[in-house]
Amino acid sequence: MLLDVKNLSVIYRMDGQHIHAVNRLSFQLQENEIFGVVGESGCGKSSLIKALLRLVARNGSVVADSVSFNGSELLQMPMEEFRKSILWQKIALVPQSAMNSLNPVYKVGPQIVEAIAAHKQMPERQAREKVHDLFESVGLQKELFDSYPHQFSGGMRQRAMIAMALALDPKLIIMDEPTTGLDVLVQDKILKTLRRIKDDTKCSMMIISHDIAIMSEIATRIGVMYGGSFVEIAPTHDLFKDPSHPYTMGLTNAFPSIRELGKELISIPGSPPVMTQEEDKCWFEPRCPFATNDCQMTFPAATKAGSDHIVSCLRSAERKKLARLAKEKTTWTS
Amino acid sequence: MQTGNNRLIGILKVLHRQYKIMTSNTYGLIGFWVVAFFFTVALFAPMIAPYPIWEMQFDDQTGQLAMLQPPSLQFPLGTTHLGYDLFSQIVMATRTTVMIGLISGFISIMIGANIGLIAGYYGGLIDEFLMRCTDVLYGMPFLPFVIILISLFGRKIEFVILAIALIVWRTSARVIRAQTISIKQRQFVTAARARGCSHLRIIYRHILPNVLPLLLLYTSFNIAWSIVTEASASFLGFGDGDTISWGGMLYELWLSGKTRVAWWWFLPPAICIVALVTSLVFISRAYEEYANPRLRETR
Numbered sequence: 001m002l003l004d005v006k007n008l009s010v011i012y013r014m015d016g017q018h019i020h021a022v023n024r025l026s027f028q029l030q031e032n033e034i035f036g037v038v039g040e041s042g043c044g045k046s047s048l049i050k051a052l053l054r055l056v057a058r059n060g061s062v063v064a065d066s067v068s069f070n071g072s073e074l075l076q077m078p079m080e081e082f083r084k085s086i087l088w089q090k091i092a093l094v095p096q097s098a099m100n101s102l103n104p105v106y107k108v109g110p111q112i113v114e115a116i117a118a119h120k121q122m123p124e125r126q127a128r129e130k131v132h133d134l135f136e137s138v139g140l141q142k143e144l145f146d147s148y149p150h151q152f153s154g155g156m157r158q159r160a161m162i163a164m165a166l167a168l169d170p171k172l173i174i175m176d177e178p179t180t181g182l183d184v185l186v187q188d189k190i191l192k193t194l195r196r197i198k199d200d201t202k203c204s205m206m207i208i209s210h211d212i213a214i215m216s217e218i219a220t221r222i223g224v225m226y227g228g229s230f231v232e233i234a235p236t237h238d239l240f241k242d243p244s245h246p247y248t249m250g251l252t253n254a255f256p257s258i259r260e261l262g263k264e265l266i267s268i269p270g271s272p273p274v275m276t277q278e279e280d281k282c283w284f285e286p287r288c289p290f291a292t293n294d295c296q297m298t299f300p301a302a303t304k305a306g307s308d309h310i311v312s313c314l315r316s317a318e319r320k321k322l323a324r325l326a327k328e329k330t331t332w333t334s
Numbered sequence: 335m336q337t338g339n340n341r342l343i344g345i346l347k348v349l350h351r352q353y354k355i356m357t358s359n360t361y362g363l364i365g366f367w368v369v370a371f372f373f374t375v376a377l378f379a380p381m382i383a384p385y386p387i388w389e390m391q392f393d394d395q396t397g398q399l400a401m402l403q404p405p406s407l408q409f410p411l412g413t414t415h416l417g418y419d420l421f422s423q424i425v426m427a428t429r430t431t432v433m434i435g436l437i438s439g440f441i442s443i444m445i446g447a448n449i450g451l452i453a454g455y456y457g458g459l460i461d462e463f464l465m466r467c468t469d470v471l472y473g474m475p476f477l478p479f480v481i482i483l484i485s486l487f488g489r490k491i492e493f494v495i496l497a498i499a500l501i502v503w504r505t506s507a508r509v510i511r512a513q514t515i516s517i518k519q520r521q522f523v524t525a526a527r528a529r530g531c532s533h534l535r536i537i538y539r540h541i542l543p544n545v546l547p548l549l550l551l552y553t554s555f556n557i558a559w560s561i562v563t564e565a566s567a568s569f570l571g572f573g574d575g576d577t578i579s580w581g582g583m584l585y586e587l588w589l590s591g592k593t594r595v596a597w598w599w600f601l602p603p604a605i606c607i608v609a610l611v612t613s614l615v616f617i618s619r620a621y622e623e624y625a626n627p628r629l630r631e632t633r
Contacts, residue, residue: 053528055524055527058458083530083532086530087529088528088530093529095525096521100522101522101524101525102522102525103526103540105543105546106543115529115531118535119529161525164529
């Protein structure tokens with residue numbers, strides 16, 4: 001197991017209020033897999049990444065029973081050690097809107113060379129060769145080495161950022177919305193590149209996105225986030241075939257399917273909760289068509305719904321029936 | 335050797351680029367050449383000055399002490415009431431003034447840039463502390479502060495330079511802090527943090543190059559301000575007594591009580607101060623246009 005997160009919470013203090021952005025979240029990440037994290041805006045995806053990379057802003061605090069990466073506890077590690085031995089070396093981030101993540105005043109190639117040389121005490125010549133190889137592996141021409149970021153297209157900058165993330169052969173690459181803002185063809189090429197990199201380097205990837213269609217294409221396993229924790233985690237195929245949480249059912253309804261063209265999409269009414277205190281209840285309850293009185297009083301524990309399929313819903317035993325009902329528009333509107 | 339050559343070419347390229355920025359408009363062009371002229375004079379001052387500055391001169395024709403003579407062939411800018419040659423004085427004074435301007439200008443931009451970068455980047459208590467220090471300096475009346483510093487430490491040129499630098503940095507610190515705050519929000523800074531870059535590395539490798547145009551603008555501005563301050567302090571008699579500066583020449587004139595008569599004594603230092611400071615401001619403006627392209631469009 002590469003990463004094991006148990007009961008992770010991220011709490012921000014704002015104007016005397018406590019905002020629970022990530023709420024008792026647990027998940028595991030295996031080696032050499034692509035784990036997709038989906039969820040709508042405000043469900044805590046970005047805070048989860050920040051917590052893992054220990055980049056949470058000063059007004060936020062991170063608590064967890066355990067965040068174990070390759071056997072070492074990430075949150076207990078001294079910051080300096082974490083910064084020097086984990087960040088980028090072991091866990092690399094391709095940030096959201098990678099288009100703006102290159103320093104505009106440096107040329108792209110030298111920028112990466114310099115970063116590597118500083119981090120690894122590698123001779124510059126060797127670092128240069130490394131970057132040439134990286135450019136090749138992410139599909140950038142070598143001639144682009146001495147260009148400035150503004151001369152790159154969005155897709156090229158995304159590739160450059162992926163190259164940067166790969167530079168020190170990390171075990172885990174976290175990608176925050178890697179395809180947002182790119183057109184469909186470029187998206188497709190980037191996804192292909194990612195898949196090839198995963199096969200070549202045997203690293204794991206954690207891809208965060210709100211686009212469930214992209215996820216279905218690339219992820220081997222998907223975690224659905226709602227209200228700051230995973231409500232359902234399942235292998236991609238199982239998740240779409242057998243959605244077990246009402247929120248997942250709603251999400252799959254909200255995306256067009258090529259087989260059911262012309263069918264009206266059903267959206268989930270309401271918006272994600274702002275959690276100002278830790279309460280023992282299901283946070284999806286206000287929007288859930290299947291909610292019962294119990295849902296307001298119990299924090300649903302993760303239960304097994306298949307061999308590798310975990311769901312946090314009190315009514316998960318009735319999931320087949322609920323999934324059928326969820327296909328009807330009237331279920332969501334009434 | 336190869337890399338040495340490349341480095342030289344790199345430096346030349348950077349300088350050429352700076353020249354292009356400075357001379358991107360007419361005022362900048364004028365400013366650049368006026369400043370270049372004064373710098374050249376300063377560099378070769380001892381070779382240009384025909385007489386020692388504090389030595390009484392005698393008229394070639396009459397053989398008498400050349401007291402308060404208007405410009406002539408022998409004394410191109412006339413003489414003082416003690417028979418000192420004013421042309422030699424102004425040439426040597428250029429050297430002092432340019433040196434004081436450059437050194438205090440650079441010291442002050444170093445202080446200002448670092449305080450601005452650190453305050454802006456770290457924020458919080460550090461920011462609060464550094465900016466309140468800056469505010470305290472803003473509360474100090476400019477000239478009295480310099481004068482007190484100089485009278486405390488003595489009328490030595492080192493202390494004059496230090497006193498000026500200690501007060502001129504305040505505006506550059508504020509402006510660079512503001513720019514730093516804006517740049518640190520940018521995505522590439524977060525990306526650098528996620529790569530495990532240290533704070534110092536982020537400040538000096540990632541943020542500093544992005545505030546560079548502003549930094550150059552304020553370097554030029556600080557040099558100009560330093561020259562003005564030095565002139566004012568010297569005019570009030572707080573310059574270094576062992577060297578001569580433009581402000582010091584005006585001070586001597588004031589002491590002699592010949593201000594109304596000796597226009598040739600009064601005009602050259604005054605014109606030099608105005609010309610050099612204005613030229614530096616012109617250069618600053620060229621940098622300002624470069625740093626803030628919106629100014630270019632409205633012109």
